[in-house]
Amino acid sequence: MQRRKLVAGNWKLNGALASNRSLLEALRGSAYAGADCAVLVPFPYLAQAGEILKGSRVAWGAQDVSEHDAGAFTGEVSAPMLAEFGCRYVAVGHSERRALFAEDDATVARKMAAAMKGGVTPILCVGETLAEREAGQTAAVVERQLKAVVDGPGTALFAQAVVAYEPVWAIGTGKTATPDQAQEVHGQIRALLNRWGVEAAVVPLLYGGSVKASNAASLFAMPDVDGGLVGGASLVATEFLDIWRAAAEAGTR
Numbered sequence: 001m002q003r004r005k006l007v008a009g010n011w012k013l014n015g016a017l018a019s020n021r022s023l024l025e026a027l028r029g030s031a032y033a034g035a036d037c038a039v040l041v042p043f044p045y046l047a048q049a050g051e052i053l054k055g056s057r058v059a060w061g062a063q064d065v066s067e068h069d070a071g072a073f074t075g076e077v078s079a080p081m082l083a084e085f086g087c088r089y090v091a092v093g094h095s096e097r098r099a100l101f102a103e104d105d106a107t108v109a110r111k112m113a114a115a116m117k118g119g120v121t122p123i124l125c126v127g128e129t130l131a132e133r134e135a136g137q138t139a140a141v142v143e144r145q146l147k148a149v150v151d152g153p154g155t156a157l158f159a160q161a162v163v164a165y166e167p168v169w170a171i172g173t174g175k176t177a178t179p180d181q182a183q184e185v186h187g188q189i190r191a192l193l194n195r196w197g198v199e200a201a202v203v204p205l206l207y208g209g210s211v212k213a214s215n216a217a218s219l220f221a222m223p224d225v226d227g228g229l230v231g232g233a234s235l236v237a238t239e240f241l242d243i244w245r246a247a248a249e250a251g252t253r
């Protein structure tokens with residue numbers, strides 16, 4: 001089954017109105033029809049992203065969402081708000097949120113449900129630390145993170161979600177998983193989803209962790225790697241566009 005490839009750029013805590021404009025305008029002017037593309041920008045820049053990208057092939061979204069829709073939750077941003085700003089995607093459970101902001105598996109699963117309910121496609125991030133990989137726990141960690149969705153809001157969520165496998169040791173470190181390492185875990189994720197009764201063949205599985213123009217094609221060539229979640233390289237227009245092009249070329253082979 002041919003799934004459409006997707007590359008999503010995670011800007012993290014980066015950006016300013018002027019530099020965003022040149023980056024977004026460079027993306028808007030490009031179109032690789034063979035793959036989808038999105039940018040996940042800090043909340044204050046959603047309006048700017050929407051204004052510049054509207055009508056282009058590039059979607060936009062956010063990097064986090066509240067599990068709540070409204071109420072006394074100071075500092076939070078809800079899925080209905082993201083939807084109002086035209087967000088197509090939102091990352092949930094990024095490893096930086098898990099590690100630095102103490103988000104646990106159950107919270108991440110609730111955020112995923114909130115995003116879906118609000119009409120925004122969640123990109124659920126999972127992945128092991130270096131210590132966990134070295135202890136042979138990669139599959140168990142990823143299963144635990146995914147299982148929180150099964151045990152919480154339920155497996156039905158996966159049918160309309162994106163899952164991103166992001167080994168923590170590869171994020172922002174310049175160390176990329178080899179295509180075989182990525183494929184191995186992606187294959188395990190797809191098998192798990194199937195075991196839980198999800199039609200796993202339709203769920204896009206992205207790889208994230210130091211994806212660059214120079215390694216994108218070999219990662220995207222793997223049968224269960226449906227694109228990438230790209231951090232640092234998404235801040236450089238030429239680099240991100242080359243990654244998008246690699247996804248489009250892999251997607252049309």
Ligand code: PEP
Pocket residue numbers: 010012166170171172173174208209210211229230231232233
């Ligand atoms: C990320 O932020 O999700 C990420 C994968 O970052 P980087 O590409 O910089 O490793």
